[in-house]
Amino acid sequence: MGQGRQEHIATSLAGTVSAEISASLAPVDAELERRYPGDPGTRQPVHTVYVPGDAFATDTVRSWGDRALAALDEHAPDAASFAAVLGLADDLAEPVYARVRAKLGREPVEDLRVDFEDGYGPRPDTEEDEAAARAARLIAQAYANGTAAPYMGIRMKCMEAPVRDRGIRTLDIFLTGLMRAGGLPDGLVLTLPKVTCSEQVTAMVRLLEAFEKAHALEPGRLGFEIQIETSQSILAADGTATVARMIQAAEGRATGLHYGTFDYSACLGVSAAYQAGDHPAADHAKAIMQVAAAGTGVRVSDGSTNVLPVGPTAKVHDAWRLHYGLTRRALARAYYQGWDMHPGHIPTRYAAVFAFYREGFEQAAGRLARYANRAGGDVMDEPATAKALSGYLLRGLDCGALDIAEVARLTGLTRADLEGFAAPRWGDLTASAK
Numbered sequence: 001m002g003q004g005r006q007e008h009i010a011t012s013l014a015g016t017v018s019a020e021i022s023a024s025l026a027p028v029d030a031e032l033e034r035r036y037p038g039d040p041g042t043r044q045p046v047h048t049v050y051v052p053g054d055a056f057a058t059d060t061v062r063s064w065g066d067r068a069l070a071a072l073d074e075h076a077p078d079a080a081s082f083a084a085v086l087g088l089a090d091d092l093a094e095p096v097y098a099r100v101r102a103k104l105g106r107e108p109v110e111d112l113r114v115d116f117e118d119g120y121g122p123r124p125d126t127e128e129d130e131a132a133a134r135a136a137r138l139i140a141q142a143y144a145n146g147t148a149a150p151y152m153g154i155r156m157k158c159m160e161a162p163v164r165d166r167g168i169r170t171l172d173i174f175l176t177g178l179m180r181a182g183g184l185p186d187g188l189v190l191t192l193p194k195v196t197c198s199e200q201v202t203a204m205v206r207l208l209e210a211f212e213k214a215h216a217l218e219p220g221r222l223g224f225e226i227q228i229e230t231s232q233s234i235l236a237a238d239g240t241a242t243v244a245r246m247i248q249a250a251e252g253r254a255t256g257l258h259y260g261t262f263d264y265s266a267c268l269g270v271s272a273a274y275q276a277g278d279h280p281a282a283d284h285a286k287a288i289m290q291v292a293a294a295g296t297g298v299r300v301s302d303g304s305t306n307v308l309p310v311g312p313t314a315k316v317h318d319a320w321r322l323h324y325g326l327t328r329r330a331l332a333r334a335y336y337q338g339w340d341m342h343p344g345h346i347p348t349r350y351a352a353v354f355a356f357y358r359e360g361f362e363q364a365a366g367r368l369a370r371y372a373n374r375a376g377g378d379v380m381d382e383p384a385t386a387k388a389l390s391g392y393l394l395r396g397l398d399c400g401a402l403d404i405a406e407v408a409r410l411t412g413l414t415r416a417d418l419e420g421f422a423a424p425r426w427g428d429l430t431a432s433a434k
Contacts (some may be wrong), residue, residue, distance in 0.1 A: 035248070036295035039391075041423045043398045044299055045110035045151055046353050048258070052119040053131040055153075058138055061149050065108025069101065069308065075316045076185040076347075085317045086324045086348065089384045092355055100350045103400050108346060110399070111151040111337075114139070116170050117158065117193045118263075125166070130186050132170045136177025149175045153189035155227075157201035168207060174298035175222075178216055189255065190224040194263065196232040198249035200241065205251050223253045224299075229260030234285050244292040254298045258290045258339070261303030277303050277326050277338075286335060300329040301337035309344035335431035336395060350399075357396030364389050365410035368421065372413060390421035 019302055051060055076082035082100075083093035098333050114135040116128065123131075135154060142148035157167030171190070178184050192204050208222040226246055228234065236242040247254050264285055265275035275284065282303070289300050310318035322344050330338055331352065340349055368389040396402035397415070404415060411418075 009138075016352035035242075037297050038295060038423060039299075040297050041419060043150065044336055044395070046336065046399050047109075047338050047346070047349050048111040048113055048301065049109050049340050049346075050113050050115045050119050052116050052153065053116045053128070053135060054120065054123075056114045056135055058141065058147075061109045061112065061142070061147060063252065064343045064346065065104045066173060068108060068346045071316070071344045072101065075309075075320075076315045082347075082351070085320055085349055086355075086356060087321075089359070092358060096351055096354045099354050099400060100347055103350050104346065107150070107400070109149040111189065112149045113152075113189070113191055114154045116424065117155050119155075122163075125169075128166065128170055129173055133177050136174045137181060139185070140178055140181035143187070144182070148185070148187065151187040151189050152185070153187075155191035155193055155279075159203050160196075162299075166317065171207070173213070175211055180211070181237045184221065188222075189304070190222065191227060191258065192224050193227040193260070194229050195226050196230045196242075197236075198245040201226060201246045201249040202256070203276065205249070205253055208253065214284040214339045222251060223255040224254040225258050226250070226254055227258045227260050228285060228289055229263035229267070231264070234288050241292055242290055244290055246294050247292060247298050250298075254296075254350075256299045256301055256337075257293055257326075258301040259286050259289065260305040261339075262306065264303075275306075276376065277305065278329060283353070286333070290334065299337065300335055301339070302326075304337040304339035304341050305345075308342045309348075310342070316344065319344070324348040328356060331356045342406060353399055354401040354428050357392070357399070357401035361396065361402060361406075362431070363411060364392050365407060368413070369411045370419075372417070372421070386421045387423075389419040394418050394422055 020317055023321065049064065057063075072082070076085055078391050079093045079097035082088070082097050083090070088096055114133065119129075120131075132154070139148065139152050154171070156171045156174075157163040159167065175184070178188070192201070195201060204224060208224070211217070212219055212221055219353060225241075226233075228243060233246070235246075237291070243257065247257075259277075259282065261277055262275050265281060266272075268281050270279060270281055286300065286302065293300050305323055307318075307321070309316040327338060328350055330336075338349070340346055345427060368386060371386045371389070392414075393402065393407055393411070397404060397407065397418075407418070408414065413421075418426050
């Protein structure tokens with residue numbers, strides 16, 4: 001009864017009410033858009049490799065790949081042995097092992113930082129000057145001849161008073177060297193370590209502004225990562241989250257928050273034997289970082305393990321299992337990047353990443369296909385879930401865990417379609433939800 005009857009639509013509010021409310025919220029709308037622009041939609045590397053400034057060489061990227069392949073040859077020469085070490089399911093053993101070896105041959109390092117901080121230490125000024133200039137020359141050459149990692153840059157010394165001038169000079173020499181060699185590469189990444197207050201972030205912004213002005217670069221061309229390595233960077237003296245203020249102090253230049261496992265743990269008094277990425281103190285810090293960065297376009301990176309896969313096979317296998325487990329744990333918590341400190345870590349980095357994406361691939365693809373086609377199913381997904389599903393598939397494609405042909409086969413979607421679901425505009429979300 002009543003079907004087909006046209007409803008009488010009545011309202012009570014004057015037409016000006018909605019306009020007045022919109023006008024009152026316009027400044028808030030603009031501020032939210034500025035503070036929370038969303039993910040930049042660019043590739044995020046799965047790891048960052050740190051190489052001391054004096055050890056970086058023209059063949060570093062290829063050398064890491066070769067040493068990682070040699071570790072596999074010696075300690076896990078086939079898919080079955082590698083899967084047995086890591087506990088990979090039978091259906092994942094061959095595809096993961098094959099993709100790991102292919103990745104180590106094709107692109108062994110996704111992100112490399114030439115280190116002038118803890119991994120380099122205090123040196124005579126003339127020596128660090130020379131190393132910084134050399135790093136610029138070698139990185140420029142790598143990008144020019146196609147041997148660079150997708151992302152490369154340096155970690156300077158921090159903004160604390162004892163090393164501030166040295167860090168600024170190293171950064172100046174490095175960036176000037178790149179400019180003299182042809183300009184700043186697209187994959188350039190800079191890392192500011194041991195940040196304890198937002199004023200140090202502001203100082204880094206002013207420093208980069210001065211360099212851009214000196215070389216007539218587009219304002220905002222230079223961004224940087226903030227390393228979270230002290231308790232003060234998480235919780236300020238007034239009880240507020242310092243890391244949230246740091247993101248705003250960066251004025252749009254912050255690209256990442258990187259957790260420093262060992263400095264942060266030591267700062268809290270965690271004894272050396274328990275300093276690890278799965279310690280409760282680490283979980284707390286990374287959770288604060290994650291919430292502070294959500295929606296800002298700033299990405300969060302996990303730290304590293306200092307247990308190296310070296311020595312006899314049994315010891316290597318133990319280190320591999322530890323690294324694999326920590327990496328899988330981080331991925332489940334949406335920390336899609338971490339640090340690797342040794343070539344022997346990258347086989348298990350890629351094994352963990354590839355297994356993570358391949359084991360959930362078919363389910364994610366099926367759910368996204370049903371959502372895109374409004375076909376229903378046993379899970380009722382919303383626009384936010386479609387965003388997460390497409391982001392999952394895009395990350396798998398970027399690192400080499402998945403191929404676009406298999407994604408298209410199961411979803412019926414192109415990469416452009418996936419990117420549209422992964423970064424919807426607010427109007428798209430509300431329209432999709434109707």
